[in-house]
Amino acid sequence: MSVSEAVATTPAPAEVAPLRPTFAESVGVTWTLIKAALRGAAQYRLNFVLLALMGIAYQGSGFAFIAVVLSRFPSIGGWTFPEIAVLYALRVLAHATYLVPLYMLNELDDLVRNGTFDRFLVRPLNPLIQVLTRRFSVNTLGDVLTAIGILTFASSIAHLSWTPAHILFAAAAVLGGALIEGALALGISSLSFRFVEVWPARYLVDNVLLNFGSYPLSVFGFVAQWALTWILPVAFIAWVPAAVILNHTGGLGVSGAIAWLAPVVGAVWFALSYQFWRHELKNYTSTGN
Amino acid sequence: MTAVTLTTDLPPLAARPWWRQWGALRHVARLRAAAMFAYRNTMLLFLGVSIVQIFMLKKVWGALYAARPGVLAIPLADLIVYLTIANLIVWSFPTHTVSRYLRERIREGSVVFDLVRPVGFVPQMVAQLVGALGGSLVIIVIALPVVALAGSLSLPAGAQAAGMFAVSLLCAYGIAGLLSMMLSMVAFWTLEIDGLTMLYVLVASFLSGALVPVAVFPGALRTVVEWLPFQATTYVPASIYVGSLTGPEAWRAIGLQLAWVVILGLAAALMWRRAMRRVVVQGG
Numbered sequence: 001m002s003v004s005e006a007v008a009t010t011p012a013p014a015e016v017a018p019l020r021p022t023f024a025e026s027v028g029v030t031w032t033l034i035k036a037a038l039r040g041a042a043q044y045r046l047n048f049v050l051l052a053l054m055g056i057a058y059q060g061s062g063f064a065f066i067a068v069v070l071s072r073f074p075s076i077g078g079w080t081f082p083e084i085a086v087l088y089a090l091r092v093l094a095h096a097t098y099l100v101p102l103y104m105l106n107e108l109d110d111l112v113r114n115g116t117f118d119r120f121l122v123r124p125l126n127p128l129i130q131v132l133t134r135r136f137s138v139n140t141l142g143d144v145l146t147a148i149g150i151l152t153f154a155s156s157i158a159h160l161s162w163t164p165a166h167i168l169f170a171a172a173a174v175l176g177g178a179l180i181e182g183a184l185a186l187g188i189s190s191l192s193f194r195f196v197e198v199w200p201a202r203y204l205v206d207n208v209l210l211n212f213g214s215y216p217l218s219v220f221g222f223v224a225q226w227a228l229t230w231i232l233p234v235a236f237i238a239w240v241p242a243a244v245i246l247n248h249t250g251g252l253g254v255s256g257a258i259a260w261l262a263p264v265v266g267a268v269w270f271a272l273s274y275q276f277w278r279h280e281l282k283n284y285t286s287t288g289n
Numbered sequence: 290m291t292a293v294t295l296t297t298d299l300p301p302l303a304a305r306p307w308w309r310q311w312g313a314l315r316h317v318a319r320l321r322a323a324a325m326f327a328y329r330n331t332m333l334l335f336l337g338v339s340i341v342q343i344f345m346l347k348k349v350w351g352a353l354y355a356a357r358p359g360v361l362a363i364p365l366a367d368l369i370v371y372l373t374i375a376n377l378i379v380w381s382f383p384t385h386t387v388s389r390y391l392r393e394r395i396r397e398g399s400v401v402f403d404l405v406r407p408v409g410f411v412p413q414m415v416a417q418l419v420g421a422l423g424g425s426l427v428i429i430v431i432a433l434p435v436v437a438l439a440g441s442l443s444l445p446a447g448a449q450a451a452g453m454f455a456v457s458l459l460c461a462y463g464i465a466g467l468l469s470m471m472l473s474m475v476a477f478w479t480l481e482i483d484g485l486t487m488l489y490v491l492v493a494s495f496l497s498g499a500l501v502p503v504a505v506f507p508g509a510l511r512t513v514v515e516w517l518p519f520q521a522t523t524y525v526p527a528s529i530y531v532g533s534l535t536g537p538e539a540w541r542a543i544g545l546q547l548a549w550v551v552i553l554g555l556a557a558a559l560m561w562r563r564a565m566r567r568v569v570v571q572g573g
């Protein structure tokens with residue numbers, strides 16, 4: 001298997017390696033694992049293209065719906081097509097930013113069920129990194145391409161005023177949105193240590209993000225908007241940041257000042273989620289022998 | 290890999306035409322319906338996702354109508370019922386049941402057991418589709434209160450609409466069943482079709498009118514949508530149900546559905562014959 005070969009090629013020989021590797025060694029091993037995963041994915045060219053196309057269709061179909069209905073109607077919840085395009089671009093960009101490094105979390109329940117996860121615990125590298133670098137999933141490239149495409153399109157029709165503050169904020173917001181999605185994925189995957197199957201929860205949350213994340217949440221009524229802001233932080237993935245960038249912060253349900261803090265929400269959620277992962281990991285009991 | 294030749298000297302049951310194998314086929318249908326309940330968590334999950342989508346569509350369309358009323362001839366209340374019915378129809382299609390079964394059987398090679406059974410393969414698949422439909426209907430009836438809350442439900446527009454809806458829905462299942470069977474059969478050539486299936490589900494649900502009534506599609510896209518079979522699986526029955534497609538126009542739409550059943554039936558038969566000539570079974 002390519003991963004184990006990659007580990008074997010690391011500079012530190014096993015017999016002299018300390019039990020706790022230094023940070024630099026961890027980074028070195030991680031980089032080697034990432035390269036091995038990329039090489040592995042590039043082996044299957046046709047599959048590469050098909051999977052990337054699928055990623056494009058998945059995110060693109062939601063945008064096609066919006067483009068079709070807004071060719072006949074002027075706006076949704078006071079947001080015009082160019083504005084929703086910016087919102088959609090931010091969401092897909094955050095989604096792609098989350099998906100490329102963290103996609104392998106989706107397979108954690110499989111790894112736990114069939115006992116593969118055991119071997120990650122005996123190697124001297126953070127088990128989370130070992131899960132994430134197992135393989136590189138190519139359909140994430142489709143998301144990246146869609147995100148770039150829609151962003152280019154959106155900024156060409158939306159007349160955005162890109163001040164340095166706005167650019168910095170947009171970059172931070174995308175990262176923050178990715179951290180929110182990552183926090184949700186990490187939290188749900190952590191439940192794999194307790195429950196046999198967690199994919200239904202993941203599927204449902206993914207669909208909620210896909211269905212509601214691309215619209216001004218005020219459209220869905222007070223209760224749904226409140227829940228999607230304070231229980232499941234969908235609002236902070238793209239809607240709130242897009243409102244800041246577009247100077248359209250009326251009706252957000254949070255004040256303008258808090259809206260500027262949207263990227264921080266992701267960092268907080270991810271930190272909590274990582275603590276949860278560590279806590280659940282302690283409770284891990286192997287499924288087999 | 291072993292090539293399978295289908296021998297002709299099978300037990301007497303095989304000599305009978307399919308309409309005299311009623312008992313066996315009923316059993317196949319019942320088993321499929323029972324399997325729907327064995328996997329009820331998965332079915333309920335997909336229904337839950339449909340319900341989330343119905344709620345989203347209700348709110349988004351409400352906002353669109355508020356921004357500019359009168360774009361579409363159909364009133365908002367009827368449109369919400371239309372979207373609710375349309376998404377329930379899409380949910381009950383056999384993509385996650387019978388056609389998943391078929392593509393897994395083909396990939397594993399165990400489809401050979403279906404092929405050598407004394408009951409013909411095509412009648413078996415039809416019986417499975419009927420069973421899946423029966424199972425879906427029971428689940429839908431149970432979930433109806435939640436569905437009505439997320440979207441909106443009302444009785445059909447009238448007695449005639451109800452009758453035409455039943456006919457149209459039957460044709461819709463025929464078309465959707467044939468389409469997904471053909472998709473599954475692609476597995477005879479390529480084996481791995483999960484990606485293709487996902488692509489199909491996305492494209493089909495967008496072009497079927499489950500998110501957007503066909504009348505909303507602009508210009509050339511609308512022509513393309515009208516010439517594809519997907520709208521006949523969802524848009525036609527749901528429009529007849531709410532009464533936005535009535536009279537001669539509705540009959541014409543049903544006629545077109547029947548034409549699709551015939552065309553796709555022939556195409557599926559042709560594909561099936563080709564597949565049988567080159568069927569390769571994985572494993573010994």
